[in-house]
Amino acid sequence: MTERLPRIALVHGPTPIVRRPVLDEIIGARIWLKRDDMTGGAEAGNKIRKLEFLLADARAKRAMTVITCGGLQSNHARATAITCAALGLRSVLFLRVPDPARARETPLELTGNVLLDQLVGAEIRFISPDEYRARDGMMEQARVELAELGEAAYVVPEGGSNGLGAMGYVEAMRETKEQIDLGLTADAHGGSVYNAGNAPRFHVVAHACGSGGTAAGVAVGAARFGVARETWAFAVCDDRTYFTKTIARIGIEARGIDPTLPPIAFIEPGSSDVVAPDGAARVIVDDSAKGPAYAIMSDEQKRFIVRIARATGLVLDPVYTGKALFGLAQAIGRGQIPRGADVLFLHTGGLPGLLAQGEDLRGPLSS
DSSP: OGGGSOOOOOOOOSOOEEEOHHHHHHHSSEEEEEEGGGSSSTTOSTHHHHHHHHHHHHHHTTOSEEEEEEETTOHHHHHHHHHHHHHTOEEEEEEEOSOHHHHHHSOOOOOHHHHHHHHTTOEEEEEOHHHHTTHHHHHHHHHHHHHHTTOOEEEOOGGGOSHHHHHHHHHHHHHHHHHHHTTOBBOTTSOBOSOTTOOOOEEEEEEEESSSHHHHHHHHHHHHTTOEEEEEEEESSSOHHHHHHHHHHHHHHHHHHOTTSOOEEEOOTTOTTOOOGGGOEEEEEEOTTOOSBTTBOOHHHHHHHHHHHHHHOOOOOTTTHHHHHHHHHHHHHTTSSOTTOEEEEEEOOOHHHHHTTGGGGHHHHHO
């Protein structure tokens, strides 16, 4: 069904699936890394898989400007801004900050994603956390105001997370299945591990969850193409209740686009024997590793990402992938995911966010 949807080729794919045997020892399972931090250049990460469909829709509707939102160091906003610049579109970013008035009066610290936003000429509009709760209405108002000025605009929701955006990760799971079937998984030395035609089925696909769109797309895509028995979405903000509702809604929207996709069934962590109804996609939302707050890690989590980098060369970010891999290790330690299981971990990128938080890692780096 997705082949009938308008789509702009943005992803440098297929992104590789690689192994780091020493990572298995740290995490406690056989970890396969789907390197979606390599989907592009400065715009890389999971967001551009969604933008392939969303910006194609914007173009089809003859938009001149794309409006979206996120935190100050939003990976999604950065990916949208860079991709829009490449396509000749203007971008307007509603970015959440504690004090918008002060942010408007004080020169921005040009680090991480903000530097890249500015570099490609995105228009930044600061909004408060309270205003951010009404972000959809604010962005729609901006779209209407631009339309009244003769400038057609298109709104991309937070994280690109709606049914259309989720199709990017349905396609990512199709890509994964094709890679496995062709024997394109590789060990740490580049050698093929599985022979062509002998496709394994992962026990789990695990990834970070910040707005629900990747989670919904991975869940229905992994089930549709037989990639994994279940998916684990590690929340980096909000809670399990919030993401259960959000992922369910996006999954319904995705099925409205492609009725061949399965429904989603939410499973409690550790309930691996539960049979999902009607062949549904089995999803576990784990909110135990979200840390003190969004974009803030615990000291243990900071030490963890430093340990992983030094042992494996794998660079994780403190907002998404660091928390998700930490959560995966904790789930295995609790026995909720079997030790030695084959786990596909989706590396969703986020390097610019890491570079904006260097001082926060000074202690762990010196230990």
